[in-house]
Each structure stands twice: as C-alpha cells, then as structure tokens.
Amino acid sequence: MDVNRALAAFAALSQETRLRIVRLLVTAGPEGLSAGTIGEAMDGASSSRMSFHLAQLEQAGLVTSRREGRSIFYSAAYPALAGLVEFLMRDCCQGHPEVCTPVVAALSCGCAAPDPSAVGASASRKTTM
Amino acid sequence: MDVNRALAAFAALSQETRLRIVRLLVTAGPEGLSAGTIGEAMDGASSSRMSFHLAQLEQAGLVTSRREGRSIFYSAAYPALAGLVEFLMRDCCQGHPEVCTPVVAALSCGCAAPDPSAVGASASRKTTM
DNA sequence: TCAATAATTCAACATTTATTGAGATATAAA
DNA sequence: TTTATATCTCAATAAATGTTGAATTATTGA
Numbered sequence: 001m002d003v004n005r006a007l008a009a010f011a012a013l014s015q016e017t018r019l020r021i022v023r024l025l026v027t028a029g030p031e032g033l034s035a036g037t038i039g040e041a042m043d044g045a046s047s048s049r050m051s052f053h054l055a056q057l058e059q060a061g062l063v064t065s066r067r068e069g070r071s072i073f074y075s076a077a078y079p080a081l082a083g084l085v086e087f088l089m090r091d092c093c094q095g096h097p098e099v100c101t102p103v104v105a106a107l108s109c110g111c112a113a114p115d116p117s118a119v120g121a122s123a124s125r126k127t128t129m
Numbered sequence: 130m131d132v133n134r135a136l137a138a139f140a141a142l143s144q145e146t147r148l149r150i151v152r153l154l155v156t157a158g159p160e161g162l163s164a165g166t167i168g169e170a171m172d173g174a175s176s177s178r179m180s181f182h183l184a185q186l187e188q189a190g191l192v193t194s195r196r197e198g199r200s201i202f203y204s205a206a207y208p209a210l211a212g213l214v215e216f217l218m219r220d221c222c223q224g225h226p227e228v229c230t231p232v233v234a235a236l237s238c239g240c241a242a243p244d245p246s247a248v249g250a251s252a253s254r255k256t257t258m
Numbered sequence: 259t260c261a262a263t264a265a266t267t268c269a270a271c272a273t274t275t276a277t278t279g280a281g282a283t284a285t286a287a288a
Numbered sequence: 289t290t291t292a293t294a295t296c297t298c299a300a301t302a303a304a305t306g307t308t309g310a311a312t313t314a315t316t317g318a
Contacts, residue, residue: 007143051297
C-alpha cells in the first residue's frame with residue numbers, strides 16, 4: 001500500500017453509497033453479491049449509478065469483480081482493506097503506543113487474537129462463526 | 130465514530146496535502162506543530178491554503194488546535210484516528226477473521242503488544258456488533 | 259499607538275465528482 | 289433468431305472541492 005493507493009482508497013470510502021457498498025460486501029463474504037443485488041440494497045439505485053460507484057471501488061482496489069452468467073459479482077478485497085488499515089496504523093503509531101493500544105483492543109472482536117506463544121497459526125484462529 | 134464522522138474523516142484523508150499533514154502531526158507527537166511550521170513542511174504552501182486544509186482536518190475531528198502566542202498549534206487527534214480504524218475494522222471483520230489477523234499482526238509495530246496472559250479472557254469477550 | 263508577525267476569511271476561478279437518462283454490450287432463454 | 293435480463297458506457301448537467309491573492313483579525317514588541 002503506497003500513498004497513492006491509500007489516497008484512492010480513502011477517496012473511495014469517503015462517499016456514502018460506496019462506504020455502504022463496502023460494508024455490505026464485507027459482511028457478504030468472499031462470494032460477494034451481484035451488482036443488481038447491491039443496487040437493491042442501496043435503496044434501488046439506478047444501474048448506471050451502481051456501475052459508476054462499483055467501478056470506482058474496483059479502481060481503488062477495494063473490491064474485485066467476476067462475471068457469472070448475466071450477472072457480475074462484486075466481492076470485498078479483504079487484503080486491500082487490511083493493507084489500508086496497516087498503512088494508516090503504520091503512520092499512526094510511530095512512537096505513540098497510546099494510539100495503537102486501543103485499536104488492538106478493539107480488534108479483539110473475537111476473530112483475531114494474536115498469541116505469540118501459540119505456535120500453530122491455524123489453531124490461534126478463534127472463530128466464533 | 131458514526132457513519133457521518135467516518136465519511137468526513139475518509140474525505141479529509143483522501144487529499145494528498147491533508148494526508149501528509151496528518152502523518153506529519155502524528156509523528157510530531159501530542160504537542161503538535163504551528164501552522165507555519167506545517168506549511169513549510171508542505172513545500173512552503175501558502176498560508177491560506179494551509180488554513181483551508183487545517184480547518185478541514187479539524188472539522189473532520191482528525192486534528193485539534195490551540196493558540197500559543199501568535200501561533201496556532203495543531204496536533205493529531207489520536208483517539209479519532211484510533212476510532213476510525215476501529216470503525217473500519219468493526220465493519221471488516223464480521224465473520225471474516227482472515228481480515229483482522231494480518232492487521233493485528235502488522236500492529237505489532239512494537240508499541241501495542243497485547244498482554245499475552247489476557248488474550249484468552251479478553252478476546253473471548255465479544256463486542257456488540 | 260504603530261509596526262511586524264502569524265494565521266484566518268473571503269470571493270473568484272478551475273477542477274473534480276456524482277447523478278441522470280439514453281443507448282450499447284453481453285449473456286441466456288424462448 | 290428474437291427477446292429478455294443484467295450491466296456498462298457516454299454525454300450533459302449539477303454540486304462539491306481546492307487554489308489563489310487580497311483583505312482582515314489577533315498577538316506581540318518597540
């Protein structure tokens with residue numbers, strides 16, 4: 001994640017419809033949702049409007065797309081989201097632990113508890129699904 | 130951090146000069162820097178331009194200001210930055226541990242190592258989603 | 259009080275961004 | 289092949305954003 005990519009990602013996330021789309025796709029999982037389904041969830045936004053925003057998100061690297069029959073499915077680009085947070089935090093925590101600490105605490109949403117003593121990586125994956 | 134505040138923060142961070150200012154202030158520490166000093170660091174940007182961007186950042190809640198003599202000092206709003214990441218991650222990790230895990234790993238920038246003995250207990254404490 | 263310093267405010271302008279509606283493209287089914 | 293479905297592309301327009309330069313406010317020191 002370099003500065004320009006971060007700028008593009010922040011710009012993409014600064015628009016209400018797009019932020020809603022990203023949140024929707026993040027919770028939708030890796031399979032994603034079709035453009036039409038997303039449009040319905042966005043208060044029935046027009047198809048051209050959806051295309052515009054989905055293209056912006058894809059351009060910013062925050063979502064990926066694939067065709068499946070007549071539909072095009074969009075999915076959250078999880079690594080890009082993680083990379084963006086990494087970028088932001090890398091800039092935030094230089095010498096200021098008070099910034100990181102509460103974030104790490106917040107990330108204990110049950111899915112990412114890092115444990116240095118836990119050798120088996122997959123075992124430390126405490127899923128609550 | 131609600132949606133509108135997050136949108137404002139993302140918008141503020143999506144502009145190159147402002148992103149540079151935030152990064153500069155974050156590394157500058159709690160005392161912050163004067164508007165003039167920041168302007169010099171921004172390739173000698175004009176004072177009105179600096180005022181514009183600093184006002185945007187303050188409006189977005191990402192920096193705070195205080196007058197000291199003739200100068201006005203701007204500081205990073207660390208809690209707001211942490212809150213933004215929290216917001217983004219709260220949206221990102223619902224049911225998808227693979228998103229959070231690498232971020233938490235990246236946050237081991239040396240300043241926010243979570244107490245290993247508390248991992249089991251606190252991590253199982255699920256925040257409301 | 260007057261001059262110097264530090265920063266802000268404002269109006270004008272240029273640029274960028276978002277929405278709309280019409281039409282084009284791709285796929286699937288009749 | 290024809291029709292329907294799903295989505296994209298494009299041009300026009302509206303709205304928001306960033307830069308500039310001049311004028312203004314606040315503070316300090318002579």
